[in-house]
Amino acid sequence: MSADAPLTLGTAGHIDHGKTALIRALTGVDTDRLPQERARGISIELGYARMHLPSGRRLSVIDVPGHERFVRAMVAGATGIDLYLMTIAADDGVMPQTREHAAVLRALDVTAGVVAVTKSDLADPELALLEASELLPGAEAVAVSARAGTGLDELRAALDRAAAGLPGRAERAEPARLHVDRVFTIRGAGTVVTGTLWSGRIARGDELAVLPAGDRARVRGVQVHDEAVERAVAGQRVAVNLTGLSVEEIDRGDVLSQPGSGLAPTYLVDVELGFEDRAPEPGERVTVHHGTRETPARMAWLGGRFWQLRLERQLVPARGDRVVVRQIAPPDTLGGGTVLDPHPRKHGPGRELTARLERLSRGEPDDAPPPEGRPAEPPPPLEPAAAELGPGALALAQRLLAAGFEPPLDSELAPVDLAALRRAGVAVRVSKTLHYHRDTLAEVRRRVLELAARGDGAVTLAQLRDELATSRKFAQALLEHLDAEKVTLRRGEAHVVRASALRELS
Numbered sequence: 001m002s003a004d005a006p007l008t009l010g011t012a013g014h015i016d017h018g019k020t021a022l023i024r025a026l027t028g029v030d031t032d033r034l035p036q037e038r039a040r041g042i043s044i045e046l047g048y049a050r051m052h053l054p055s056g057r058r059l060s061v062i063d064v065p066g067h068e069r070f071v072r073a074m075v076a077g078a079t080g081i082d083l084y085l086m087t088i089a090a091d092d093g094v095m096p097q098t099r100e101h102a103a104v105l106r107a108l109d110v111t112a113g114v115v116a117v118t119k120s121d122l123a124d125p126e127l128a129l130l131e132a133s134e135l136l137p138g139a140e141a142v143a144v145s146a147r148a149g150t151g152l153d154e155l156r157a158a159l160d161r162a163a164a165g166l167p168g169r170a171e172r173a174e175p176a177r178l179h180v181d182r183v184f185t186i187r188g189a190g191t192v193v194t195g196t197l198w199s200g201r202i203a204r205g206d207e208l209a210v211l212p213a214g215d216r217a218r219v220r221g222v223q224v225h226d227e228a229v230e231r232a233v234a235g236q237r238v239a240v241n242l243t244g245l246s247v248e249e250i251d252r253g254d255v256l257s258q259p260g261s262g263l264a265p266t267y268l269v270d271v272e273l274g275f276e277d278r279a280p281e282p283g284e285r286v287t288v289h290h291g292t293r294e295t296p297a298r299m300a301w302l303g304g305r306f307w308q309l310r311l312e313r314q315l316v317p318a319r320g321d322r323v324v325v326r327q328i329a330p331p332d333t334l335g336g337g338t339v340l341d342p343h344p345r346k347h348g349p350g351r352e353l354t355a356r357l358e359r360l361s362r363g364e365p366d367d368a369p370p371p372e373g374r375p376a377e378p379p380p381p382l383e384p385a386a387a388e389l390g391p392g393a394l395a396l397a398q399r400l401l402a403a404g405f406e407p408p409l410d411s412e413l414a415p416v417d418l419a420a421l422r423r424a425g426v427a428v429r430v431s432k433t434l435h436y437h438r439d440t441l442a443e444v445r446r447r448v449l450e451l452a453a454r455g456d457g458a459v460t461l462a463q464l465r466d467e468l469a470t471s472r473k474f475a476q477a478l479l480e481h482l483d484a485e486k487v488t489l490r491r492g493e494a495h496v497v498r499a500s501a502l503r504e505l506s
């Protein structure tokens with residue numbers, strides 16, 4: 001353990017409970033940078049500041065928005081933090097997002113933190129202090145006022161006590177990994193991404209892989225809180241200037257990792273979960289958050305506390321990572337847990353499987369062969385004919401795969417690469433303007449057959465749209481393609497699955 005190891009602190013709490021004002025009082029930094037944030041008086045994006053505690057401990061602060069519509073930003077911000085600063089306004093008490101943020105912190109296993117009862121110049125803080133001890137037992141609670149400047153020293157001391165037991169991440173010998181939370185360009189510098197460095201180090205000159213697409217980029221410069229550094233270490237807020245990659249080729253939610261780290265995108269994850277008030281129904285559609293990315297998913301129950309998450313968009317998890325599971329409508333946090341197997345096969349419950357998951361849950365090495373089942377990942381993307389594809393075409397294949405059910409328009413793609421991919425059978429024309437990766441189409445076909453099997457043997461445009469969580473435009477192109485491929489037959493509104501295709505299911 002090192003008292004020097006940098007830590008990341010995340011704010012939490014209901015809208016308007018004084019998170020941003022408190023961070024400004026503690027650090028001098030106004031984390032609401034956007035004009036619309038200043039105009040509306042609410043936080044929309046994640047904000048960043050740094051803080052030095054009296055002990056000398058350095059903290060990177062992530063200030064999250066409290067609005068119920070921005071919980072996904074809160075989860076993305078909270079995902080790499082070491083400790084929390086929960087605010088509860090003295091004049092308002094515990095409110096829905098106070099509870100939901102507390103649930104997210106539990107789901108992420110962020111157990112160290114402090115509660116600030118804010119606005120104690122407006123109301124007696126006693127009641128809110130009591131509520132705090134019920135909501136987050138074990139956390140110190142301090143009454144403060146950002147306006148009057150009271151309680152700030154007590155709060156800093158409490159933060160120091162909460163931080164004292166935390167080892168930080170810097171000394172873990174793990175490959176570099178950063179979950180991107182912002183991407184932008186700086187004139188003269190090019191593409192810059194920011195995020196919390198979860199593990200490892202990033203230094204100027206390093207080559208990094210961008211997942212899930214698999215592109216490579218080189219690090220031209222590294223900054224920690226606006227200061228250029230030779231290298232950034234785990235636990236720090238980092239801005240990385242990348243060469244060889246345009247802003248269009250990288251998104252919030254992507255993962256920068258050291259090549260050879262073993263990280264790979266996946267549509268399936270076996271997890272161990274705990275829930276707040278209710279467990280999802282087996283088969284329920286939920287939102288799964290991991291790192292700074294989220295995706296709709298189906299919950300397949302594996303028995304006990306074990307589940308398989310069948311993801312609609314790929315995540316890039318490692319064993320031991322935390323995930324948050326949220327209800328789609330009305331949005332609310334159900335719970336969360338730990339990734340046991342980031343690349344399982346598609347399977348249901350089974351005695352051998354349970355025994356293996358129990359072993360993984362205890363942290364034992366994963367030496368058992370995976371249980372029998374259908375391979376989770378689509379077959380290896382490239383056939384012998386495709387082995388001669390150039391780097392441009394390979395990158396395009398990855399891009400199509402990563403785009404999932406919503407591929408870019410042909411007009412946005414390099415025609416030479418697209419033609420090469422089509423010849424190799426990797427890209428398949430689905431409409432006049434769209435190509436899909438063939439693995440994505442295989443997934444669509446599987447989903448259509450499943451949907452039809454659950455219903456009356458047919459699917460409608462609206463059903464497929466909802467199933468794939470996409471727009472009518474993509475769902476329509478896909479259904480027309482399946483009609484043309486003789487998987488389905490159009491009868492009015494319905495696309496009836498043909499008997500020949502149905503046999504695939506049995």
Ligand SMILES: Nc1nc2c(ncn2[C@@H]2O[C@H](COP(=O)(O)OP(=O)(O)OP(=O)(O)O)[C@@H](O)[C@H]2O)c(=O)[nH]1
Nearest residue numbers: 015016017018019020021042043066119145146147
């Ligand atoms: N009187 C008083 N007002 C405060 C205090 N702290 C914050 N406020 C006011 O409360 C309002 C909301 O404060 P913010 O800091 O923006 O709240 P927030 O939690 O960051 O809000 P979101 O980020 O939108 O969730 C602002 O008008 C602040 O000036 C305080 O200690 N005393």
Ligand SMILES: [Mg+2]
Nearest residue numbers: 019020042043
């Ligand atoms: Mg705010």
